[in-house]
Amino acid sequence: MMPGHGEVLIAEGDPRLSEDEERLIAEFRRQLDEGMWAAVPTTRPGSGRRQALLVKAYQDVPASADRVIFFPRAAGG
Amino acid sequence: MVLALLVLALVAAALMLPIAVRTVRFRTDRRRARWSRRRAERRELRDPGRERRAEQRARELLRSCVNDEEWAMYRDLGFIRVLGRLQAEGPHGLSAPRRRFRGGAPSSEASRGPARTGAEGERQAGYAYLIYPHKPIVAYVPRTGRLLSEYCVEFPELAGAISHSRLPDSDDVLAKWMALTADERRLINESNMHLPGRQIDPARVRRDLWRLREWERLRRGPDAPVAPGR
Numbered sequence: 001m002m003p004g005h006g007e008v009l010i011a012e013g014d015p016r017l018s019e020d021e022e023r024l025i026a027e028f029r030r031q032l033d034e035g036m037w038a039a040v041p042t043t044r045p046g047s048g049r050r051q052a053l054l055v056k057a058y059q060d061v062p063a064s065a066d067r068v069i070f071f072p073r074a075a076g077g
Numbered sequence: 078m079v080l081a082l083l084v085l086a087l088v089a090a091a092l093m094l095p096i097a098v099r100t101v102r103f104r105t106d107r108r109r110a111r112w113s114r115r116r117a118e119r120r121e122l123r124d125p126g127r128e129r130r131a132e133q134r135a136r137e138l139l140r141s142c143v144n145d146e147e148w149a150m151y152r153d154l155g156f157i158r159v160l161g162r163l164q165a166e167g168p169h170g171l172s173a174p175r176r177r178f179r180g181g182a183p184s185s186e187a188s189r190g191p192a193r194t195g196a197e198g199e200r201q202a203g204y205a206y207l208i209y210p211h212k213p214i215v216a217y218v219p220r221t222g223r224l225l226s227e228y229c230v231e232f233p234e235l236a237g238a239i240s241h242s243r244l245p246d247s248d249d250v251l252a253k254w255m256a257l258t259a260d261e262r263r264l265i266n267e268s269n270m271h272l273p274g275r276q277i278d279p280a281r282v283r284r285d286l287w288r289l290r291e292w293e294r295l296r297r298g299p300d301a302p303v304a305p306g307r
Contacts, residue, residue, distance in 0.1 A: 001252065003234040003242040006131030007138050036221035039143040039255040042150070050144045052255035054263075067136075071252045077213065077229035 001071040028058045036070040135247035143254055145165055159257050161204040210246035210251045213276050222286050224273035
């Protein structure tokens with residue numbers, strides 16, 4: 001998510017391919033270095049309710065996740 | 078003597094040449110980048126549909142992330158209700174020693190039994206939040222309708238701090254929803270807490286809570302009993 005733009009595709013690839021994975025990891029780190037938060041929309045097991053999972057490292061991204069959403073970090077308004 | 082000076086000047090000029098070329102090229106590139114940036118900014122200013130398209134994309138993204146009920150709530154009412162998950166303690170109810178003892182994120186979902194949804198969950202939850210776009214998050218007690226507090230939180234762009242642009246409405250709601258459902262305690266700690274009524278008129282919130290009850294009653298069916306609460 002980018003202020004003034006909305007959703008912008010930063011990178012995409014198949015994490016099972018090493019070349020793609022390297023690119024995804026590099027982009028993941030760059031976004032976090034710029035101060036963004038990363039979240040993965042997930043479904044709570046059992047109830048089926050949707051929720052989000054904040055991830056701080058690439059390896060924390062669930063294998064089943066099809067996208068990671070980066071958004072500016074929260075600050076007191 | 079003159080010849081020696083001439084040779085020295087030639088050598089110096091030859092040595093300086095690559096540096097001069099590099100400097101000129103660097104300045105030209107920088108100027109070109111500045112021009113293209115300004116052109117892009119002007120193009121964006123001329124494009125009146127940019128924000129509308131951004132909002133449209135944001136709505137699609139929100140729809141794909143939240144629960145169907147929450148999406149319908151946002152579409153029909155303009156806000157999303159999220160049930161509080163810190164259980165009886167409330168958003169600011171933990172004492173410091175207990176907070177340390179219980180750890181950071183509100184986890185241990187399994188110990189809390191099946192997840193609550195909709196009006197039934199609201200009646201059971203000790204407190205809930207209303208998420209409005211670009212307005213504070215409002216905490217309230219579903220059973221009584223009592224307003225607890227406002228949590229002022231923003232998602233400012235750090236890289237372009239001079240920029241006055243902000244997230245589209247639906248992206249702002251999604252960012253709050255993700256932060257709240259992923260790590261409620263962290264979001265609450267990052268925000269500035271105020272008493273109800275500082276930014277959002279309490280009468281408006283009470284009206285929204287009534288609209289929400291009516292909306293849920295209609296979704297359950299016209300013959301459903303009226304939900305308790307003010």
